Amino acid sequence: MNLRTALIFGSFISLIGAAFYPIYFRPLMRLEDYRREQAINRAGIVQEDVQTPGLKLWSDPFGRK
Template sequence: MPVLKGWRYVAVIGGLVGAIGIAIYPIIIDPMLNPDKYKKIQAVTRANIRQEDIQPGNMKVWTDPFDRKKS
């Protein structure tokens, strides 16, 4: 295998970094930049699910522990 030097080395490393960036974008970056699309999908798929019915072991559904009592 030939040793890469100069611009060929930069091209190979740049190609690897670019390929990783292209693979990561739809998985990590797009959901962080555009969460509305994913919130709509989640609302549709969870429309008929009551969390109290599927909570394991009759555990209480999560609530904010720092929520102040309204008096």
């Protein structure tokens, strides 16, 4: 019974890891590619027109403060 529980738990953790890889870890490992894609995706967008008034403007999530 413990082996089955370990396999279920391990499968769940593996599934979570597989889901987070393209969302979080891949952009961290390829910063230049991420920045290039974001520049293309955000071209022509005026931040003030789409940002809710009173909130901080978009920033580079990987940029250092």
